[in-house]
Amino acid sequence: MSTYNTIYNIVRQIPRGKVATYGQIADLANLYGKARLVGYALYRVDKNSDIPWQRVINAKGEISYSPLRHGADYLQKTLLEQEGIKFNSAGKINLKEYLWHPSRDMLHGTILSSLDL
């Protein structure tokens, strides 16, 4: 379970009011080109978990809607709006403004040693 735990730990680092893309998370987890794994990992996350899963969106700046999520996708939009993140008319987020800018402490690879459980 190490790979998923790494992903979860990175997601926990996303500050309130910011968002990150799947590819970005994959990059930080030293999983360049394996962005799908991030999505798969988050699919397993429980809504009651301490992981801010709502702050992870796709590369288009949109929430990934899917019927398999029991409406969690719509909940995600609500949670993000409560954090002050705005959606445009197309339901997209302005990544230029809200995209998380990871600190140098967690540049790829480095985060593994500091967050490994």
Add this chain to the structure above:
DNA sequence: GAAATGACCACGA
């Protein structure tokens, strides 16, 4: 152990 599953991304047309 094999097959199915799954919130994606980069690229070309």
Add this chain to the structure above:
DNA sequence: GTCGTGGCCATTT
């Protein structure tokens, strides 16, 4: 700008 295609691989059944 949209749309289709290929590649990616850990976890679960």
